[in-house]
Amino acid sequence: MTAVAVLGAGISGLVAAYRLRRTLGPSARILLVDDADRDGGKLRTVDIGDVPVDVGAEAFVARRPEMPALLVELGLSDLLVRPSATARPLVRSGGALHPLPVGTLMGIPASAESVAHLVDAATVARIEAEATTPFRWTPGHDASLGDLISERFGPQVTARSVDPLLGGVYSGLSVTTGVRAALPGLAAALDAGATSLTDAVLRARPAPTSGPVFGGLRGGYRPVLEALAAEADAERVVTRVGSVTRAGSEWTVDGVGVVDAVVVALPAPAAAAALATFPTLADRLGAIELASSAVVALRFDGVDLPDNSGVLVATGELRHDGEPLRAKAFTLSSRKWPHLADRGGEFVRASFGRYGDAAIVDEPDGVLIDSARRDLADVLGVDTAPTAAVVQRWYGGLPQYRPGHLDVVADLEAAAAELPRLELAGAYLHGVGVPACVAVASAAAERTAAALA
Known part of the structure; x- marks a missing residue:
């Protein structure tokens, strides 16, 4: 046998x-x-x-075929759901909420216009001038995304646009993430002779397609x-x-x-x-190397969340009382997923922990729940006690693509x-x-x- x-x-x-x-x-x-x-x-x-x-x-990337095909094989195609078409994500940066930049490559802008609402005037000017600034790239070379972006566009783009997205994908930071593994299309454009980072992003950005990027599962x-x-x-x-x-x-x-x-x-x-x-x-x-993280899932009753899918948090962001925001992101699950909205109540996931910040995962449940509540109150004004809360720790949850x-x-x-x-x-x-x-x-x-x- x-x-x-x-x-x-x-x-x-x-x-x-x-x-x-x-x-x-x-x-x-x-x-x-x-x-x-x-x-x-x-x-x-x-x-x-x-x-x-x-x-x-x-969620999963719905434009890849693997999950839909697997669901068909298992007879579970009816579980596939799509996120709300109207609920858009936000970024908390500089003490305020902003729309997540569009037309970027994992937050890397192809134009200053796409991130102008997140960065200062000096950074906007720097992005606009980048295409005419001398640029050198050795084909086959690898580099930290954070170093490359900060050098060409400035650190505000890294902290306010790129890091929030990478924190969700890898529980990491752009400074510890390699170009070639995380964004192979960008590396290919650079290898092919892109004349600037702006040029490389324009070449590497996927063509717009209809339909949602992500899928989820009922149940x-x-x-x-x-x-x-x-x-x-x-x-x-x-x-x-x-x-x-x-x-x-x-x-x-x-x-x-x-x-x-x-x-x-x-x-x-x-x-x-x-x-x-x-x-x-x-x-x-x-x-x-691996990054650890924690998720605090909260249920609220009698609370109305904004019609947004979630909030990503810029690195180094402070609450209005001057203390650091500890959560790296909030998913407004009952707004993002219509099938959850139909179940009554409001559901929120608060995410904690990036690479190099594993200590936060060891904090007691009560501390993590309190941090989620305080941050949520500061970011969205939701200052109501949840009717239920679940803490999930993920030790060594995600490998780092350095x-x-x-x-x-x-x-x-x-x-x-x-x-x-x-x-x-x-x-x-x-x-x-x-x-x-x-x-x-x-x-x-x-x-x-x-x-x-």
Whole structure:
């Protein structure tokens, strides 16, 4: 009997197990190994009252095909929902609320006009002059997004337009994020001879398309995770993943046993520990840093939120009393998602924690809830006690795509390719979003099945 161990029960591990079951058939033995007794990893849906609310990722890029296709396969297409067409996001900057800039590339402007409402006159003039300022870029070079943007457009653009968006995607900062991994289209434009950063952004911006950028799920991610687990029909092993070693044509997972193949779908540090006997893999995995974060989900009754999808917070932003705003973003879930608006009450998610700010995640529930309330009162004037609150901590939730990250990934994939029937999957490889994780895990399962055949 063919046996495959899938290490990690997050979305990557569940998709890999599901794909393996579909390909290998009912006779294969598939073991899904994780020290958590809950499937889903960094995806989790909780009930606030009788309303399911995601406290991990709550949306996905709908223009990628992976999630809609997976929903069709699982018979769950009716769960797909779109955000409100009228609720627009805001940015809190300089003590005031502003519309999120449009016509940018992850907040990087193609013109001064797009961010003029966020920055001062000197920065506007600097952006306008950037296209005629001497510019040098070495093809193949990687750089910090923050350094590049601040040098060419000024630090206000970085703090007020780019960092708020990157904080939501990577729980990171632009200064710790590499151009090539985070914005490959921008890197390609620079490599192709863009004459300025403005020129590169104009070349790299995606063409406008109709339809919403994001999609969500009625009922949250829970029904998808449950369907994947049911269809995978794997033996669920609740244990800390031990070391992975190879003996001849077989693999041994400490604490699990001998198997024919292994798919490692663990966060990078855990994968490094499991693969410690393979120095290249362990070294490269160990070089990938993670950011921790926390989500405070709040329900209010008798409160009217503005018709906006959320508020991103500029770095270094202060409350009106002079104290720092601690939340990096608020999602006004019941305004963003019409299916939640129909359930009664108002739902808000406050997000905390960027790379380098892990200490905030360790604060007691009461402190995080109080911080969410105080910041929400300052930002939106909502100074009412919530009727329910849930705190979710994500330790090591998101890998950081630092400069040089693509070289690390290339080394990892080359080293793994030398080891028959060992595959890697996870958010540290080719994108942190759910569609990217689904794509990487599906490819890993396909290669595993082909090798076993």
